[in-house]
Amino acid sequence: MGQITLNQITKSFGETQVIPPLDLRIEEGEFVVFVGPSGCGKSTLLRLIAGLEDVSSGHIEIDGRDVTDVPPAQRGLAMVFQSYALYPHMSVRKNIAFPLRMAGMDEAEQKKRVERAATVLNLTDYLDRRPGQLSGGQRQRVAIGRAIVREPAAFLFDEPLSNLDAALRHGMRMEIGELHQSLATTMIYVTHDQVEAMTMADKIVVLRAGVIEQVGSPLELYREPRNLFVAGFIGSPTMNLLTGPEAKKHDATTIGVRPEHIEAGDPDASPWSGTVGISEHLGSDTFLHVHGTGLAETITVRADGEVPLRHGDRVGLTPHPDRIHRFDAKGLRIA
């Protein structure tokens, strides 16, 4: 179970419409990521699905049941918040058991489920502690534990990793991914981090100003961004976008080439050339920021990790011809 349909939903705060009419279908068992810059309406959309905000118009269905006017408690969804939102006055055990207690489940079954969740999440040793005595990663796991014991129709995650440091974030990303594999429950995950979106999602929904810019699998978005916004948002480092004569050569207003699709080579035998501004040596890769001769934009190139180029060196650039994305004057992809 866990199919969610949004049918022409809108949301306005006072005079401001933050979500114009929007349709979206989330299939059972899918891991869907809402991604977009801050203020794009992704968290609002999640809160509408949760029922924490009321839609201004339209309908929300969960497993075929219209839940538009159903309070959050009865939608059968579980949510993990950015701030974890644990109950500070309760032990970890009581935090995880809270939704079961609210459902009136008998104590023995509660205990069994809490212990099972604690085992899965490595929290067994911390069950009698208070949230204040836990680290950020542990708190996040308690929040996830509280969500999984209910066996909800779908999990909603609202930027759950943004309060964690980089190393922990990577670990938790894997854990959430594994959790999804083992539970096979629908998950909706909100983030502004496109790396999280790319690595975790079955399906990514890119949002800007409340409007869905593109829906697709991570690789679809990477290979065929529908417009300039998606092209610039997905991929790291971001796609090089060129306008002017270079774009004209390809019958487009703008062309885009990803840094990993440009070859660095001999300056005299390449279509583009320039001087290296900054080279970032990461070991595995080198990112070259090249000021191109006759090009308005600085071009980022992803080169081999041990390429010997440094600041001031001349370099030639060759884009892979079949990896050039073309966009028209409206910013839409030209097929």
Added chain:
Amino acid sequence: MARAVSSRARLGWSAVAWVIGLLIFFPILWTILTSFKTESEAIASPPSLVFFDWTLENYEVVQERSNYARFLWNSIVIAGGSTLLGVLIAVPAAWAMAFQPTRRTKDILLWMLSTKMLPAVGVLYPIYLICIRLGVLDSKIALVVILMLINLPIIVWMLYTYFREIPGEILEAARMDGASLRSEILYVLTPMAIPGIASTVLLNFILAWNEAFWTLNLTAVSAAPLTAFIASYSSPEGLFFAKLSAASTMAIAPILILGWFSQKQLVRGLTFGAVK
């Protein structure tokens, strides 16, 4: 070197703080000391601080002349009743204001506070007449209601400030976890707000305990609390400083003891939000 200077400065400042503290406490100390003196020693000049003949005579006389227990009981009922009633009314009000605010919430809060700016004596006549009409003059119930209304703005303001400190996401989490409004308030909000509610109750209990304008003006015998008990030993009967001091000491003793044991809550209550 710098460390030595700063620790000497710290010593100096704490000496200053002690002096100021003692100056503020002095009237209370003097009252307590005077209550153990004889009437002639109480007005002797120069007064003696501790080297006098300690006596319990004043307490005996005060005990004989007035029924301390009845005044004490009235004080407890009036201060406790008005505080509890106030909190019962203020908790839902503060909840609504903190978690479901409207555009007018701030205005309403300020308007409530503005009622505290009116001098009490300005409404003495109307309230006195209303009490006569209702036949509740010199009754505890009238004082409970009036003191509750007087302190209500403060109670609502204090609770509102505490509730605002509770992150809304935790309440939303409770809602997502299937909690009804009742469970949300009972199992999540209230336990988290208990320190705040406790300091509000304490502070308002003390305010109501010490309230002297309405308690003196609206009571005579049957509802008279400890403030009236003290007043009955003041000047009209002559200069009985020692007995007045004994009565005052007896009146403030319960609240002083309560305050001593709950200083932590009180300090937290008065500084909450300022240092977080």
